[in-house]
Amino acid sequence: MKNKRMMNMKIGVLTLIFIFLHLTARPVNVSDFGAKPDGSDATYAVRKALVYCKNNKVSKLIFPKGRYDFYPDKAVEKYFFISNNDEGLKRIAFPLFDFTDFEIDGQGSVFIFHGYTCPFIVENSQNIIIKNLSVDYVRTFHSEGKIIAVNDRGFDVIFDEKYPYKIEDGQLHFYDNENNEYPYGNLLEFDAGKKETAFMAKDYWIRNPLNAEQLSDNTVHIQKSGITATVGNIMVFGSAYRLVPGFTLTDSRNLTISGVNIYHCGGMGIIAQRCANISIVDVNVTPSPRTGRVVSITADATHFVNCSGKITLKNCLFENQKDDATNIHGIYAIITKINSPTEVELKYKHEQQTGFKLFKPGQEVELVDAPALVTIATNRVKTVEYLNKEYMLVQFENPIPAEIKVKDAVGSAEEKADVLITGCRIKSNRARGLLIGARGKVVIENNYFHVPGAAVLFEGDASYWFEQSGVKDCTIRNNVFDNCNYGVWGNAVIQVGSGIKKEDRDRSRYNSDIIVENNTFNIFDPRLVNIYSVDNFVFRNNTIEKSNKYPEQNKASDSFVTASCSNVQINGKKQ
Numbered sequence: 039m040k041n042k043r044m045m046n047m048k049i050g051v052l053t054l055i056f057i058f059l060h061l062t063a064r065p066v067n068v069s070d071f072g073a074k075p076d077g078s079d080a081t082y083a084v085r086k087a088l089v090y091c092k093n094n095k096v097s098k099l100i101f102p103k104g105r106y107d108f109y110p111d112k113a114v115e116k117y118f119f120i121s122n123n124d125e126g127l128k129r130i131a132f133p134l135f136d137f138t139d140f141e142i143d144g145q146g147s148v149f150i151f152h153g154y155t156c157p158f159i160v161e162n163s164q165n166i167i168i169k170n171l172s173v174d175y176v177r178t179f180h181s182e183g184k185i186i187a188v189n190d191r192g193f194d195v196i197f198d199e200k201y202p203y204k205i206e207d208g209q210l211h212f213y214d215n216e217n218n219e220y221p222y223g224n225l226l227e228f229d230a231g232k233k234e235t236a237f238m239a240k241d242y243w244i245r246n247p248l249n250a251e252q253l254s255d256n257t258v259h260i261q262k263s264g265i266t267a268t269v270g271n272i273m274v275f276g277s278a279y280r281l282v283p284g285f286t287l288t289d290s291r292n293l294t295i296s297g298v299n300i301y302h303c304g305g306m307g308i309i310a311q312r313c314a315n316i317s318i319v320d321v322n323v324t325p326s327p328r329t330g331r332v333v334s335i336t337a338d339a340t341h342f343v344n345c346s347g348k349i350t351l352k353n354c355l356f357e358n359q360k361d362d363a364t365n366i367h368g369i370y371a372i373i374t375k376i377n378s379p380t381e382v383e384l385k386y387k388h389e390q391q392t393g394f395k396l397f398k399p400g401q402e403v404e405l406v407d408a409p410a411l412v413t414i415a416t417n418r419v420k421t422v423e424y425l426n427k428e429y430m431l432v433q434f435e436n437p438i439p440a441e442i443k444v445k446d447a448v449g450s451a452e453e454k455a456d457v458l459i460t461g462c463r464i465k466s467n468r469a470r471g472l473l474i475g476a477r478g479k480v481v482i483e484n485n486y487f488h489v490p491g492a493a494v495l496f497e498g499d500a501s502y503w504f505e506q507s508g509v510k511d512c513t514i515r516n517n518v519f520d521n522c523n524y525g526v527w528g529n530a531v532i533q534v535g536s537g538i539k540k541e542d543r544d545r546s547r548y549n550s551d552i553i554v555e556n557n558t559f560n561i562f563d564p565r566l567v568n569i570y571s572v573d574n575f576v577f578r579n580n581t582i583e584k585s586n587k588y589p590e591q592n593k594a595s596d597s598f599v600t601a602s603c604s605n606v607q608i609n610g611k612k613q
Contacts, residue, residue: 068087082112088134096140099141102147123390129153170297179282180222181201230270286309301325306341311344313345365505371386371397401419401452405447410542411546449506492523514557516556531567562585563590567598567600573604
């Protein structure tokens with residue numbers, strides 16, 4: 039009898055466990071927590087839903103299709119250092135902190151954000167999927183005005199009502215309907231017909247709000263001498279800050295974002311730092327079709343810093359953003375003091391890198407001759423003490439080579455991400471296409487490029503951005519490069535711009551093993567390749583077609599410029 043009761047109790051416990059696991063495995067509907075697709079604030083309801091899902095190990099949160107609005111008032115608040123964006127106290131609509139095996143399915147919903155609300159931050163999490171949703175803002179972080187007159191003193195623009203502004207003390211300021219200000223830091227002209235940066239348009243950088251005069255309803259004269267612009271085009275007043283990225287992924291692994299439209303955000307569309315294994319599939323960074331805007335987001339479409347494992351960008355559209363389609367790199371900290379044979383003081387030199395947790399005990403690092411970007415030695419971190427957001431003390435396991443000196447650089451030697459970029463369309467944005475600095479196997483294939491600068495740029499430096507790069511295995515194949523370099527952000531379709539001074543280039547081979555094959559180049563500008571400090575570069579079996587889409591530029595320029603390189607082959611000929 040006793041054994042039977044024990045058996046029944048065990049069966050009962052197992053049944054309860056089965057029921058619990060069955061219930062938690064089932065998707066949770068956000069509407070059960072009060073979120074409604076009716077324009078009301080869904081922030082607190084989503085906050086409650088996420089807490090429930092985390093505490094009960096729910097695997098999936100779904101949104102019945104509709105429009106959901108998110109305001110900052112009841113959002114989770116946390117201070118974040120986000121690389122290549124601006125640090126600050128963030129109000130977060132979807133705080134995915136310490137989640138495991140979790141999926142958010144928008145089922146085609148549109149998420150509309152108000153004010154300075156950050157949409158998604160994923161931190162210390164793994165096996166996360168975010169899919170089937172769109173991100174947009176009621177008020178954009180940039181502003182657009184139609185140019186109706188240009189003269190020696192400046193230009194006149196008409197602002198649509200979706201870009202509220204005020205002229206205060208003779209200066210132009212932008213606001214939203216809640217009286218939040220939206221500072222601007224640059225001007226850039228876009229072609230209204232082609233919906234791309236105007237031909238050879240350049241950035242005008244601004245330190246203070248521009249002097250302005252109200253001419254009539256929504257028509258403003260902007261005082262900016264020396265500016266060139268075309269009547270009928272759009273002048274974009276670019277956001278001064280990158281405070282509100284769309285998706286921030288930090289210290290996490292196995293992350294997928296798919297079926298997502300990023301119509302707008304106030305920073306990068308997707309920024310990942312210290313993450314492993316990231317898949318970006320069927321993601322569209324594009325202006326919202328319902329608004330008529332010429333700009334999508336205010337910075338890079340995607341950006342990856344000190345990431346590892348596999349990075350995949352597949353079947354994506356990256357267009358009309360105010361910076362590059364992607365940038366994949368590490369970070370260099372600069373030696374400010376050598377305290378002992380094994381200890382250095384390091385500093386983050388760029389303001390958008392401060393607070394970044396670059397090193398940890400046991401990590402392999404490289405010590406780099408900064409002017410030439412030559413790795414002198416590798417070492418291993420014994421201890422690291424972060425003094426504040428700018429400085430750290432690093433103790434190494436082994437002595438520092440005598441060649442290493444103050445102002446040289448230290449970077450991680452462990453993040454060697456493999457990268458696949460395939461089936462993507464990259465066009466009509468400011469600046470360049472892909473900035474590639476990953477040190478694993480990189481494949482760029484079956485993509486379409488139409489960008490105003492270099493389509494593929496191998497960058498990195500230890501003097502300005504302090505971005506660690508240097509590819510070791512990169513194949514660029516079966517792509518279409520359609521009339522790139524119609525702007526001022528490049529000197530060739532395939533370009534190296536690694537910040538090495540000319541006098542140091544001969545002793546550096548910062549990039550190596552780059553193959554460019556079976557691509558189609560439609561060109562109005564003859565400059566195809568411009569590289570330096572590269573070992574083993576091959577350009578073969580590519581189709582080059584002349585175009586008249588833009589006025590002919592740089593007619594006398596060489597198609598191939600290779601300086602301070604080794605083992606270069608252009609169409610089967612050694613250079």
